[in-house]
Amino acid sequence: MNLFELIASDYKKHKKYGGNFFTIVFFTQGFWAVFQYRIAHCIFSNVKWQPFRFLLIFMGLASQKIIEIVTGISIPASAKIGHSFYIGHFGGIIINANAIIGNNCNISQGVTIGVSGRGSNRGVPVIGDEVYIGVNAVISGSIIVGNQVVIGACSLVNTSLEENSVVLGVPAIVISKNGSKGYI
Template structure:
């Protein structure tokens, strides 16, 4: 009974977090009826509860029907915390041994997958307050720390410490110096490749300016240099 009450509490939190994360959410009826991300999470909560009761087949059936209806595949055995929100949905895959903390925001096309046929823990663990951008792939038995932002399209294959940002293929860690960013402001995700290109362009501009400027006159004449060298 306690587990069932916890599931209901998680369901309420999942509905409430949508209004905090999605500025397009206008009302409770609209969210409940027309948000497939919420439908997928609700189906997962039910399937996970059935899985914990050791009921065979039925949890996978619920997950299968939810996948057919929403385009999101969440294994019933995955562990997902409170306030979980998938925005825009479609193409999200969450593997069997994945663990997701509280207040996690995920966009479409994200995969929390494995990298082989090994048994045991083979999917990622996400901490609290993590944002995973559209199309990101987080693969293998790795840990993503708290307050981490994973940029859209990134492929993360290694453990990521807390309070940083990951971008690129393969994913590279970019520290933010403790500055807290708006989780919805994707334009604030840094691009280290673009930073390098900007530095190179600036360097080329400086060299061109030096080449275009007239040469400095020598402080000594040519004859003086020759005399000094004994020529």
Template sequence: MLKAIRQDLKAVFDRDPAATSRLEVILTYAGFHALLIYRIAHWLKSYNVPFVPRALSQLARWLTGIEIHPSAKIGTGFFIDHGMGVVIGETAEVGDYVTLFQGVTLGGTGKERGKRHPTLGNHVVVGAGAKILGGIKIGDNVKIGANSVVIKNVPPNSTVIGVPARVIKTQGERLPDVTMDQTNLPDPISDRFAALEQELIELRKKLEQRDSQLPF
């Protein structure tokens, strides 16, 4: 547990340029506070300690606005940026070096029993407000755009956006960074409208050419 906590602290400095000192992170970062309490609650849960793990989870929710079920499984180097509104369900599994932004939900659909929350691979980045629902699997090195709703499995090395989310980029090798440029994500709907507009322009040109060739 102590090794995981050290990795979580290191992840803050690796991925947040605003972090200036260990003391500042330890005293003022809500995401780190929530994760620290989760580590303790999860350790107690693993020893079948009753009541206390859930009580700690609710305390963290009250203090930080972040809710992490003590039964969730979270790897090392986990980073929650800002974090308000983040919810991680009971059967969720999160790999190593994953980043979540504020408002992210790793939730269920309300219909399943057993494994009803998502599994995230390593080096996954989830944008602000995204919802990942159900017992689905998100591969390694996946980037999920802000406010996307993911309800199907996502292959490794992909970028997904939209409601419902669709894969808009897949690479055969690991993406080179662990951050996400939210301002330059492709918009498939806008791209489709642009393609339709171009088709209309070309059709108008053909009609004008045909009309100019008519004898009357």
């Protein structure tokens, strides 16, 4: 997908949860953060000529910092995020620069997707498609979160999860195999 298709898919996802063009574009902080990320990621991935790359990446970092201060959402340009990405609420979201997030995912406020672990377990998560991440969840370490997973509020995920898992707790344990249908 190109930049405009990605932004359109994110907008449609936000629109699905209510709101009109005016409220989404001017009052939805999650959309602002995703919009800024899409532009910065496009520059990071596609601009190779050094004088322009340096200047545009610098401008992207400055706009990222402004969005981070205003919204409390940090999404580095180097992260890889699929289409139809939805951030439902304001603030406290930290995504590691090396994180990979699949298509059609929802993230709630207070979520951290970061680096953790020791030795071969040290690393950043790879999150599948159609994953719902609840409020204040932490996903960390060199793990793989399968497709259609639900991560409950205040959960700590530090082990890989199979598809259609519903997890909850610290550390997170599988409580069902119902998946994310109805959450996404």
